[in-house]
Amino acid sequence: MADPSPSVGRPLPRSAARRLAFGRGRYADDLRFPGLLHLAFVRSPHAHARIVRIDPAPAIAAVPNARVFTGADIARVCGPWQASVDNLPTLVSPPQHIVAVDRAAWQGEPVAAVVAASRAEAEDAAAEVVVEWEPLPAAAIRDRTLDADAAPAHPELGGNLSYATLIRAGDPDAALAEAAHTVEGRFSFARHTGVPLEPRAVIADYDPGEGTLTVHGSHQAPWHQQDTLSRHLGIPEHLVRVVTPDIGGGFGIKLHIYGEEIAVSAVSRLLGRPVKYVADRMESFVSDVQARDQSVSARMGVDEDGGIRGLAVDALSSFGAYAAYGRPPVNEGMMTIMMTGGPYANGHYEGRLRIAFQNKPPSGMYRAVGQPIACAVTEQLVDWAADAAGIDPVDMRRRNYWTDEACPLTTPGGIGIRRLSLGRCLDRLVAMMDYGALRAEQAALRRNGVHRGIGVATFLEMTSIGPERYGPAGAHVSTQDGATVRLEPSGAVRCVTSVVEIGQGTHAALAQIVADCLGTAPQHVAVVGGDTALTPYGGGAWASRGLTIGGEAAWRAAQGLRQNILELAGSILQADPAGLDLAGGAVCDRATREARITLAEIGRIGHFRHDTLPPGVQPELAVTRHYVPDAVPFALANGVQGSSLEVDTETGEVRLLDHWVVEDCGRIVNPLLVEEQIRGGVVQGIGGALFEECCYDGEGQMLNASFADYLVPMAAEMPDIHVGHVETPLEGTALGAKGAGEAGTVGAPAAVLLAVNDAIRPLGAQVSSLPVTPESVLTAIAAARA
Amino acid sequence: MQEFADIALTVNGDAVARRVETRQHLVDFLRIELGLTGSHLGCEHGVCGACTVRVDGAVVRGCLMLAVQADGADVWTVEGLSDTGEIADLQQAFIERNALQCGYCTPGMLLTAAEMLEAGRRMTRAEIRAFLSGNFCRCTGYHAIVDAIETAMQGRFGG
Numbered sequence: 001m002a003d004p005s006p007s008v009g010r011p012l013p014r015s016a017a018r019r020l021a022f023g024r025g026r027y028a029d030d031l032r033f034p035g036l037l038h039l040a041f042v043r044s045p046h047a048h049a050r051i052v053r054i055d056p057a058p059a060i061a062a063v064p065n066a067r068v069f070t071g072a073d074i075a076r077v078c079g080p081w082q083a084s085v086d087n088l089p090t091l092v093s094p095p096q097h098i099v100a101v102d103r104a105a106w107q108g109e110p111v112a113a114v115v116a117a118s119r120a121e122a123e124d125a126a127a128e129v130v131v132e133w134e135p136l137p138a139a140a141i142r143d144r145t146l147d148a149d150a151a152p153a154h155p156e157l158g159g160n161l162s163y164a165t166l167i168r169a170g171d172p173d174a175a176l177a178e179a180a181h182t183v184e185g186r187f188s189f190a191r192h193t194g195v196p197l198e199p200r201a202v203i204a205d206y207d208p209g210e211g212t213l214t215v216h217g218s219h220q221a222p223w224h225q226q227d228t229l230s231r232h233l234g235i236p237e238h239l240v241r242v243v244t245p246d247i248g249g250g251f252g253i254k255l256h257i258y259g260e261e262i263a264v265s266a267v268s269r270l271l272g273r274p275v276k277y278v279a280d281r282m283e284s285f286v287s288d289v290q291a292r293d294q295s296v297s298a299r300m301g302v303d304e305d306g307g308i309r310g311l312a313v314d315a316l317s318s319f320g321a322y323a324a325y326g327r328p329p330v331n332e333g334m335m336t337i338m339m340t341g342g343p344y345a346n347g348h349y350e351g352r353l354r355i356a357f358q359n360k361p362p363s364g365m366y367r368a369v370g371q372p373i374a375c376a377v378t379e380q381l382v383d384w385a386a387d388a389a390g391i392d393p394v395d396m397r398r399r400n401y402w403t404d405e406a407c408p409l410t411t412p413g414g415i416g417i418r419r420l421s422l423g424r425c426l427d428r429l430v431a432m433m434d435y436g437a438l439r440a441e442q443a444a445l446r447r448n449g450v451h452r453g454i455g456v457a458t459f460l461e462m463t464s465i466g467p468e469r470y471g472p473a474g475a476h477v478s479t480q481d482g483a484t485v486r487l488e489p490s491g492a493v494r495c496v497t498s499v500v501e502i503g504q505g506t507h508a509a510l511a512q513i514v515a516d517c518l519g520t521a522p523q524h525v526a527v528v529g530g531d532t533a534l535t536p537y538g539g540g541a542w543a544s545r546g547l548t549i550g551g552e553a554a555w556r557a558a559q560g561l562r563q564n565i566l567e568l569a570g571s572i573l574q575a576d577p578a579g580l581d582l583a584g585g586a587v588c589d590r591a592t593r594e595a596r597i598t599l600a601e602i603g604r605i606g607h608f609r610h611d612t613l614p615p616g617v618q619p620e621l622a623v624t625r626h627y628v629p630d631a632v633p634f635a636l637a638n639g640v641q642g643s644s645l646e647v648d649t650e651t652g653e654v655r656l657l658d659h660w661v662v663e664d665c666g667r668i669v670n671p672l673l674v675e676e677q678i679r680g681g682v683v684q685g686i687g688g689a690l691f692e693e694c695c696y697d698g699e700g701q702m703l704n705a706s707f708a709d710y711l712v713p714m715a716a717e718m719p720d721i722h723v724g725h726v727e728t729p730l731e732g733t734a735l736g737a738k739g740a741g742e743a744g745t746v747g748a749p750a751a752v753l754l755a756v757n758d759a760i761r762p763l764g765a766q767v768s769s770l771p772v773t774p775e776s777v778l779t780a781i782a783a784a785r786a
Numbered sequence: 787m788q789e790f791a792d793i794a795l796t797v798n799g800d801a802v803a804r805r806v807e808t809r810q811h812l813v814d815f816l817r818i819e820l821g822l823t824g825s826h827l828g829c830e831h832g833v834c835g836a837c838t839v840r841v842d843g844a845v846v847r848g849c850l851m852l853a854v855q856a857d858g859a860d861v862w863t864v865e866g867l868s869d870t871g872e873i874a875d876l877q878q879a880f881i882e883r884n885a886l887q888c889g890y891c892t893p894g895m896l897l898t899a900a901e902m903l904e905a906g907r908r909m910t911r912a913e914i915r916a917f918l919s920g921n922f923c924r925c926t927g928y929h930a931i932v933d934a935i936e937t938a939m940q941g942r943f944g945g
Contacts, residue, residue: 020886021892120809196890197828197890197924281834504887672884676925676930679926680925683927683928684927706833707829713927714919715928716918
């Protein structure tokens, strides 16, 4: 940045926290709408079944004010959609009705919408809707979905394979054959989901008078919703407005377009009344997008001295019944084969991917998309290879990182790397952990039968993905963000942004950036967003892009306003704007730093006293700028995580003792916010490592669709998390910030998995399925003893 | 299908009398009938703690208690405890430590933390974590929340 920054870089608390901590949050379900109707869905109890008949009469008899809309009723207003990717023409995907018509393809798929005066009455009526089903065989076991005799998830497709691809570089077969040591494993990553504490919620209000549709919803990408609603309901886009109030967590789950949410708008359009739907928790478990769900076979070959020679992975990924509509749906699997091996110098690579349908909820993007899988596979192979070569795991990593001299480069998986800071991150992590002392303590405790484990995992984090990914795919998703920055008459500043605030604190960080550009303090900058009618167009909150893209847009807008303020000040002061600067809430002399005129005076004259300005001067005290990442296709963050834990070999229980992260997200605008993003991300990663799994039986019935049964990390099981930073500013941007929202989730599963295996290695046991459970640990130990 | 009952109770210090559906749970009553939307619903089956409120001096799951069961009770929510200033130090610690992100779990966390403070002594981090084990937070990873509660305990009880 041009100016030394008094506020960027400081750990400032955010003003929104004050509101939320006083119970003054305004989430979608808190909003009040006159004439509101409530909607509940009838959902399929079968994973796969034909709908023979739907009889709404008993529902109306029970609740006379209720209305029932079947899938066919809704299809008259909004037809089916089909996930597609323009630049992946071989992708197979079936059309999906927003409410099922004729056939349901997963347990929980909506088959009718019921509207009544209250949610309770809507549920009363929904319970009385009679649906006659003809159950069909279900594809419900991931690793068997591609078998010749597997039941088809969609009979008309003729098979369950949706997409297959192969990445090859160098000669991996020869490299692996010639390696001094080869290690291999078969990994499994369970299907899990994002579990934002606030469920998905939407209120759609179609006004037949003006033909406008206003939607308030808990959503990360309101523009994506606006586009979808306009195109699929046939309402001109300028008459569709999507507003996001406070959002109770998203993590990617609320990034997607859901049939339910579009159906609520369709029903509002049919009735000309505002209609609300809020998922309850049981519904969330069977209707929110689910993620991960892969099996991966992987092999690594290394030299005598531990140098990596070659790597091969073969991943089977699952879509559920449908690929989530509207965004490139293959990313979970593609990230696995593109990112595996990423941090390490290697020229011989094969990544094979198949993606198959199952009769389970649609798969979509959940925090860190595929990268936790790539990271866990890579890091476990590196640990096993280090063991085979007799090298300490930390030394093994340091020996194999891409060197500074090798950069810029493109990895065999296809990841462009400009610059990394892995060696510095590792040095810092080892110091923070006191790695040598931990190893000594581990050895001492082992003599007493205590099984401690240490895991050190390197990660790359692809953030702020730019136009290359979404443009050629044909997705109606903007990779740009925008901001308007305006000087108010009092000298205070307003920033209107397309960045959606979902709790990360991005709006607070934008205030810091704008304040620095304008020589004022963050508390004099108000940031608002979350309304597609009023803010600049943008992408929203996903791919850890808020500051890298939205921050850059705000910086550019504030720089534009700064220039306009200086020019107006030049006219008022009859001074050369080039000799003026902004500092301390005033225009000052650039050389002497002497204050010449306050921002408040500029605001007052610029808005109220045009009569005093020289002829021809047109004050322009609001500036809008957009930014689309142009220097690099994505901002690649990196770092290292460490885990220390203890395994009880009698119960199989894993007790987390400590966790460390050193990450490099470029320029840190607010360390208080960044560190909590890291910590929160780590704990979600630990959830995937030790607890979280959508458990299904062989018929496609989810067995643990409640908070009592689906385990999430709670406070008592979580360790303290120590965070350190290395700052390598992103090249080609003024701000230099990279994303930080997913780093914790990318690396934590690997660190924990490695630590568990480090703990049980002396017993000859190992695990390679996540989540690691007491049962899987005990099974592994028993197998080793047998 | 619908049955109603008259209830009279005290909510945040104010006397309240309403006719309610007998099946309505306490937090729906607070949110829908009284507009006290600071208490949230995360699961409606008594696990996540987003609906935590104080009834007759003890924190309860507002989703596991029916409104009719609160007849005659003294109910406090985050709005009331904010107004009285009883949890001002906790709130300040949460804000300064950024111990909340989306804020959805925060009112429940604060109510639980307030009960922790009633023990009248500093607790270890492990004790704080155990006390919080009925309140789910998906954003923070808990570390900052534990820090903030420690800070508030230090402020009240020294040391």
